[in-house]
């Protein structure tokens with residue numbers, strides 16, 4: 001895909017990205033760095049952080065890494081504090097850390113359900129809450145990575161559906177409560193994105209051809225589609241966009257077809 005946005009649209013901004021080592025959120029983090037932002041990426045896994053840091057530094061970007069579990073508030077607070085100390089501020093927070101697996105509701109343990117809710121929903125709140133003072137100072141913004149699973153119903157995904165419904169509630173609530181502080185809060189709900197580990201793991205190859213025919217625009221999404229949506233929301237072009245979860249799914253969920 002050709003370059004859509006000017007390379008400097010996030011120049012001087014500091015972006016704190018959870019789950020920023022891999023997958024969709026890793027793409028968003030890298031795209032932010034390619035458009036001028038200084039990155040802080042947070043993941044439980046050191047190896048994911050090191051790979052993204054090397055990739056970003058290879059094209060001349062800056063990438064600060066912090067290993068932390070978003071379920072642990074004190075670890076999140078420390079990650080925010082270290083980032084603010086390192087860069088002097090935080091302008092953009094991206095909540096991308098997530099847990100996912102396929103499991104039927106009657107097989108899922110309460111701890112399995114709670115684990116995903118803890119990572120996605122509580123983790124998103126933890127990061128927003130811990131970043132509030134910094135975002136208030138910078139008149140910054142939050143971008144929550146959500147899903148479309150809960151718009152209708154997605155079998156085998158009750159845990160993620162409940163967790164992402166909670167994330168969307170956080171997006172709406174904080175956009176109202178924190179808008180007055182100059183903090184914009186938005187989300188992105190990716191549809192079926194082809195080039196992710198999640199899709200490779202969740203989608204059986206034999207179903208792929210069948211499913212692609214049900215996507216209104218005739219193709220699966222790509223990580224770059226989410227990167228471009230995130231760049232728009234993070235840029236000044238979206239300065240009056242607040243409380244929105246932008247669906248980037250080629251129109252898939254409107255057909256009511258479970259693609260995940």
Ligand code: COA
Nearest residue numbers: 098099100101102103108109110111112113115116119198
């Ligand atoms: N099917 C059913 N239950 C599962 C499961 C699966 N595939 N994977 C985990 N669980 C359950 C566990 O059985 C456990 O419940 P129990 O104590 O009642 O047995 C609970 O979830 C916690 O599992 P555990 O492995 O201890 O948690 P964790 O904190 O180490 O990791 C995940 C949980 C979800 C993050 C882990 O499964 C994972 O790493 N997934 C891949 C990462 C991912 O999907 N990222 C996001 C892409 S969208």
